[in-house]
Amino acid sequence: MGLRDRSRHQRNHRRYDLLADTSRQWRLLDLQALDTRLSQIAHRRATLPELAELVELDAQASSLDGDLVRAQTALGDIQREIVKADTDVQLVRERSARDQARMLAGQGTAKDMQALQHEVESLANRQSALEDIELEVMERAEALTAEVSRLKAARAQLTTRVDELNALRDKAFAELDTEVAEIGRSRADVVAGVGEDLVGLYEKIRDSSGGIGAAVLRQRRCGGCNLELNQVEMNRFTAAAQDEVLRCEECRRILVRTSESGV
Ligand SMILES: [Zn+2]
Known part of the structure; x- marks a missing residue:
């Protein structure tokens, strides 16, 4: 492994240190949808x-x-x-x-x-x-x-x-x-399906990112910050294993791949 490869490997390792199969990652999107709805309800409650x-x-x-x-x-x-x-x-x-x-x-x-x-x-x-x-x-x-x-x-x-x-x-x-x-x-069931490690990471990001911890990667765009991924990032994501938990380079949110992700 050359210096350059090793450096990339370390960076990748640092970024994507969590593994979760795709069904858990998709459940995470369900969890985000429920939490978004809870935030909307709290907002609605405060602004009636x-x-x-x-x-x-x-x-x-x-x-x-x-x-x-x-x-x-x-x-x-x-x-x-x-x-x-x-x-x-x-x-x-x-x-x-x-x-x-x-x-x-x-x-x-x-x-x-x-x-x-x-x-x-x-x-x-x-x-x-x-x-x-x-x-x-x-x-x-x-x-x-x-x-x-x-x-x-x-x-x-x-x-x-x-x-x-x-x-x-x-x-x-x-x-x-x-x-x-x-x-x-519903949330209790979804949390159990996502798993403690991924929920933990998600909660941490969500707390510091305005209530959105996980987003869909849709047509090369992060659903969290809405920025388009650059080619280097896209290449890395394309090469990443399906169970690697990806993070947006810009907003650090968890990015979940679907059939519409473009990777
Ligand atoms: Zn983002």
């Missing part, structure tokens, strides 16, 4: 549109709750203002009624009568002004009552939608969980 909408609605609910508390507080304040305005009007009315009764009774001097007359007129003006205030306060109360009703209705609508979304999310999760459980059962 219902989850994003629930986060959005949660923010809306907090904002609505804040608005509702403020509107209810303002309404409470204004209701106290109405009571006060009403009391003020009532006091003026009573006083006016008393003055008028005294005038009707005709007790006191002409000057007293004149003073009473003057007060009754001034009380009438005061009552009119207080009633204007009361009216304005009642209008504000009406607007706030409408606002509280509107906010309560919006909040109720939001709660209904949140309940719907929670139900949709739970249903989607349950379906995904069922599929995960089914895959888990």
